[in-house]
Amino acid sequence: MNKAPKTAIQPTRADDYPEWYQQVIKAADLAENSPVRGCMVIKPWGYALWENMQRVLDGMFKATGHQNAYFPLFIPMSYLEKEAEHVEGFAKECAVVTHHRLEPDGQGGLRPAGPLEEPLIVRPTSETIIGAMYAKWVQSYRDLPILINQWANVVRWELRTRLFLRTAEFLWQEGHTVHATAEEAMEETRKMLDVYADFAENYMAVPVIKGEKTAGERFPGADMTLAIEAMMQDRKALQAGTSHFLGQNFSKAQEIKFQDQSGNLAYAWTTSWGVSTRLVGALIMTHSDDDGLVLPPRLAPSHAVILPIYRDDAQRDEVLAYCRKLRSDLQSITWDGQPLRIEIDDRDLRGGEKKWYHVKRGVPLRLEVGPKDLAQDAVFVAQRDNGEQKSMPRTALLSDCITILQAMQDRLFQKALDLQIKNTVEIDNEKDFRKLFTPKNADSPEIHGGFAVCYFASEEDVAPLLQELKVTIRCLPLANVDEPPGKCFLTGKPAARRGIFAKAY
RNA sequence: CGGGGUGUAGCGCAGUCUGGCUAGCGCAUCUGGUUUGGGACCAGAGGGUCGUAGGUUCGAAUCCUAUCACCCCGACCA
Incomplete structure (x- = not known):
């Protein structure tokens, strides 16, 4: 009977780490490859995770004075050409749009028609198109600073892709700011790096090292690039976020000038900073184990799943009613300014199958409720990260669940930090x-x-x-x-x- | 773009070297039954133009040519 493997994910991390990574994504149903080469489909569970990241980060950006806006997907090719280093850095991986129409090819297919006068590139990043607009918006020191962020997709035509870590199209946010002085722009660059580090450590439970990139590793066109680096479980480094001090490079290339208080015309100082869906990859590789995904509670799409256990219809009704009550009691508790995210899985599946489904998806808490628990007004609580499971009085669960979740969040961070320090x-x-x-x-x-x-x-x-x-x-x-x-x-x-x-x- | 590998059912694979019954197996799916605090068992069923296009042959998943896709290793990258 026991055909089941010892671990839900095969191979294990020790056996074949890259393959394990792919299998975790598949088992947790986060994403899969699409018919479009190098482009992934982010599935509901993975997208919910990204939405949680977005929500928290967006709040942090707003709290530091930024506003959201949206700029075009397409960038005239000539814009990219304006900043020499920038061109060199991105030219090799740009998707280029050359036509604006399709016509029948006479063989039942289609062919491009209507060549564009100037080819458009699909943004690999938006410094140039945003800079062009900023040049119009900035006249006086009174117009500064400009503090704008955009949530967008970008395309970098990568040769080798891996889900979340490197895909041809990916989702990210890019902040672009303009300042009157170098000092202020530098302060912005550092501030946003701190925001990223705060997010990584306190929400993702991923310890990071803040640092400056060497000249050879800098963003093309930047005077200084700051980054947060995290150690994955295979001890490789993953750049989890970057913040660039662009000096006056882009403002000179794009004529972002303003009149200062003494009436002199001066070039502005700009910054840009971003994190992407790559963070999802970082999360997976930092916390997950050989049974699948492990999620830090603060970002988990569900904090807990309630699994009703019953034998017959009479029990079913009774148990389900108890579970629904438990769910609404839990949902009335807030954590991080949000109600707890609780789901009931009452699908007609075998118990074991259902349990492993949620283990592989990394739901922090599994709450199992059967007739025996009902009789004692207790809930069987299993924690995803350390496998600990025990029966708890329902009232204790309600009063302690935040503590339990926070403890799990802290354990995950500490475990990752220990790995980093040890290696x-x-x-x-x-x-x-x-x-x-x-x-x-x-x-x-x-x-x-x-x-x-x-x-x-x-x-x-x-x-x-x-x-x-x-x-x-x-x-x-x-x-x-x-x-x-x-x-x-x-x-x-x-x-x-x-x-x-x-x-x- | 260089080197290597793989394309056979939804997924994972055998069969290919040495051409030959109606193309198989495991998992998943569907049906019926038995189970039920835990990744169940029994019986049955559905599902394939063997990546694609040519060629050799009485006969091709198997041999030859071309082509496409994906994976691994390099060069490049959030």
Whole structure:
């Protein structure tokens, strides 16, 4: 009878991490590939998760003075050409619209007709189109700052795609701001990075390292790029959000000028910042286990699912009535300013099948209610993250459920933080560096690596080694800004700061 | 775009090397029954132009050619 595997997801993380990731998404019904190459379909459970992220982030943006707006999907090709580095960075992955009509090809099919005078590109990011509008809107220092965000889809024609982590089309938000001074723009850049870090740690329960990107890893066209980096369970780094100080690069390219208080014409200072549906990937890879998705309660589409258990129709009615009452009692409790999200699963399925359905989808709490529980006015409570399950008096559940959810949220964060700390090492020589990033089995690499914190003198010096080991400099942690200088782990040359080195997504 | 691999039922696969009965198996689905605090069991049923297009042959899932799609490894990236 026991044909069931020991884990709901196969292979396990240890067996084959990338395949495990795909299987978790499938088992939790978050998304799947579409007929359009490289583009995914986000299914209801995955989209609900994204909507929760959107709701929280949007609130944070508003609280920091930003407003939402919407700019076009299409960008005239000439706009992209205005900022040299920007062109170089994105030209290779742009989808281009060249025609505006279809006509019959005479063989039952269609062919493009009506060539456009100037091709349009599908936005890979919107600095140029938004900048063009800002140039019109900004005349005086009184027009500044402009603090705008847009929720949108963007397209980057990627060669290799992975659900949520890298797809040809993805959903994101992009904030674009204009300021009168460099200091103010820099402050905005840092502020939004802090917002992202706050969101990642307190809502996603994903510990992150705030840092500055090196020149080689910077956003094309930026003077400075700040990012938050997270460690996934396979110890690879994932960039979870970026905030760019664009200096006057775009304002010069697009003539965003204003008259300052002394009447002089000056170029404005701009920033941009964004997070994408990639965050869903980060969430999956940080918390999920070999039984499927594990969700941080604060972002879970459902906080708890109630599973009625009964044998016959008489019991069914009684149990269901109890469950509905329990649901409405729970729904009257608020957490994070929102009512608890509770569903009852009364589908006519086998108990085990139903239970595993919700385990794989990562619902934080499973509340099982059968006739015996009814008799004791108790509920059988199972927690998704640690597998703990116990019977609780109904009244205790109602009074403690917020505590339980918050404790789970904290446990998830602490567990992820422990993993990050355990796999972050200071390295001061090439031998140890190579050892950390070289798998024992080259053909099917086991989980290895981590974050290496190393002094380095120049990107050029370490580039060949990094390329060989497939390692990148993730960032220069902001926390290390004031550290004493040291010596490059590779060349021994004097080095001002340490960087975080890791394999990355 | 370079190297490798795979396309057979909704999903996962066998069969291909060595061409030959009506193309199979597991899971899922549907029907009937038995079960019921837990990923159940028995019996039966439906579902395929074997990725696509040509070719070789008495005969092709199997051999040949072309083509498309997807996966893995490189180069590039949120």
